[in-house]
Amino acid sequence: MDSVEALVAHVQALSGNPEEVSHLHSLLKQSEDSLRSQASRLFPFLEQLDPSKHSLGYLYLLEAYSSGPLLEEQASGYLLTVVEFIDSCSAEQIRLAPDKFTSVCKSFKDQVMQLEVAIRGVAPLRTAIRKLQTSSEHLTTLHPDFLLLCLLSKCYKAGLSILDDDIFEVDQPRDLFLYCYYGGMINIGLKRFHKALECLHNVVTAPMTSLNAIAVEAFKKYVLVSLIHNGQVPSFPKYTSGTAQRNLKNYTQPYTDLANCYATGKFSELETSIQTNIEKFQADNNLGLVRQVLSSLYKRNIQRLTQTYLTLSLQDIAGAAQLKTPREAEMHVLRMIQDGEIFATINQKDGMVSFHEDPEQYKTCEMIEHIDSSIQRLMALSKKLSSIDEHISCDPAYLTKIGRERQRFDFDDFDSVPHKFLQT
Template sequence: MDAVQALVANIQGLSSAGDISHLHVVLKQAPDSLYAESTRLLPVLDQLDPSKHSLGYLYILEACSSGSISKEQGSALVLPIATFINSCDTEQIRLAPDKFLSVCKRFKDQVMVLEEPLRGVAPMLTAIRKIQTSSEHLTSLHPEFLLLCLLSKCYKAGLSILGDDIFEVDQPRDLFLYCYYGGMICIGQKRFQKALELLHNVVTAPMTVINAIAVEAYKKYILASLIHHGQFSTSLPKYTSSVAQRNLKNFCQPYMELANSYSTGKIEELETCVQKYKEKFENDNNLGLVKQVISSMYKRNIQRLTQTYLTLSLQDIANSVQLNSAKEAEMHVLQMIQDGEIFATINQKDGMVRFLEDPEQYKTCQMIEHIDSSIQRIMALSRKLTAMDENISSDALFLGKVGRERQRFDFDDFDTVPQKFNI
């Protein structure tokens, strides 16, 4: 422990002197001695201030949490790590980002072992903001944070990072998991449009071999499409990898059959398909979503009635969409009115439903603000894409590859530029 005490003295002295660069050199030479004493390092942290001695504290904390530790040891580490994340100096921990990420991931692992994922939500969000170079940067902590939000059902916390536009990714797997977990969080909040956007990113992301995350995302993408749009298109965009184009549907046959049954508009066929693959849907943890698909078919069929009738009795609606009673039809209609899916009034005296036109005139202050914010976001995205295009166009590796590709073509392989135009 003498070497450890000497290191603590160095951490305290060099941090107080502001010589963090020298301290970093000293710490890089210390890992072997720290790992050798890892089981006895926890009390040493009491001698350091996580806000002033952040870099040294991080090195010791990383050694403490390394290797296999018991549940009791893990429980003792959770509070010091959470305190460190909340109070550490951003500039210091960014000098050793790998160690900071390692400590945060082990923190996530421990709160999961303790079956207390909620304890990890706030510290992990703080960790993301501290290690991010910008809000456009996707770190390897993003999917870990979203997983904790899912397990603790703290969906609103997860939504706080899903609104960021991501342009910089450290590892492809991080993007897959971020979009997959994010899609699940949005489904939990009934934000199906955003969920579809995220799941679509997983399915169409570049991949050389099919991966389990993309397969599970495609299953949920099919179900969310049926719920939100009332239909599902089997065709994928041209930029989707050939591996995904060829294999995804084969791994999701029960879901493809469900989509085909849904397209008939017949509730009996849909329920037969659900019963046929109920065990499969349950094993995939998608049975709850499948039940929402069934419910959405009733809604779609009711919406079709609005295109034909001006007024209709609740009993007629129940008969047309094959609900059990007028009361059940009333509950569906009321929920759809509340969700803005149809516009109607119900006369309680005679049980008649009157279907109305959409009252939105697109001229309120709120609507104008919404349109303006959408335009501003699109303009910002356009500027970002232009900047990225300019950076790629001047990249030496890109230019070298383009140069090699050009050698495979002759000038005559390309269309000539016309010299005259007919107007």
């Protein structure tokens, strides 16, 4: 194209139907270098285009403009322009150039982080993900950026709208690692430790040929959350890569030592282990979680008592759980009863605690609905896995690889069956 003016005229004229948009796309591709060379003067031309009607052309101009340096006084106008574009653009048109759309959104993310207004990027990036996705099962490269902004702005609940999706399609492995790592951190922030463990587990057990920093940091948090939520760190499942099994513990020795001390149930030993490595925990930004591990040991020791005794005095609980006073023991027991972590009653007169069995009978309407929804989800997951398995088994690349690796057999390779065995 000879000029930006001529290109804008073509965008206005050729954005009406799919055939014309396809032709326009070819023109825009040819003009990429020219647009980038004129990045600083492109902003006024955007005002001549409607982001909802001329989405593809608008995207090319906006991406070229954002590729150049932005002055401080231009940042505010740029952010508003991107937000308006994301909200109103046509999903069909921007999916013709997903890399351009992703580039604009990442530039937008960088700007809100640089200006320290991460919260301004949360809603726009969530909209951008939905427009870029072909289905809710598709993990885009914008997922990790969105979750990062949720973390920085402490809008943890906003991240759940994305984290609750079941993901089956991933473009880049790094996106999956970051998505699950940030997802784990968001669930930690909401104290949804069970969900946090699921996310972090996915990072630790994901296929990898070489160890990466994301997996190492995820494993550190995985150890801490496992201790807080379950009181122990589970062994690596069989499907964990050999790389992770061989190397993760070597890079996280202070956390392994912490888990070993926790297993003894001795508060003083755990406290000493924490003090020994406190600078390391602080440098990893995990000191808050480490303190929760320390606090959870009291609860874990009290839970152990429920497996042995039917009744116990608050004084005895304080001694067994290594608490300073019966009053402290009472506060811990009350909190655990309230959180549903133990089932007990406290007799205020004699200071005795009676431990009970779980009263859940699994026959209420709410429980039946919960079980039914879980069954339905498992059935859907099983169906999806069968479909993926069938697709892979028909994939030419997979069949070629298996054909090379597997020994081939022909009928001639086997001994003939003696005739007498064929007689009835």
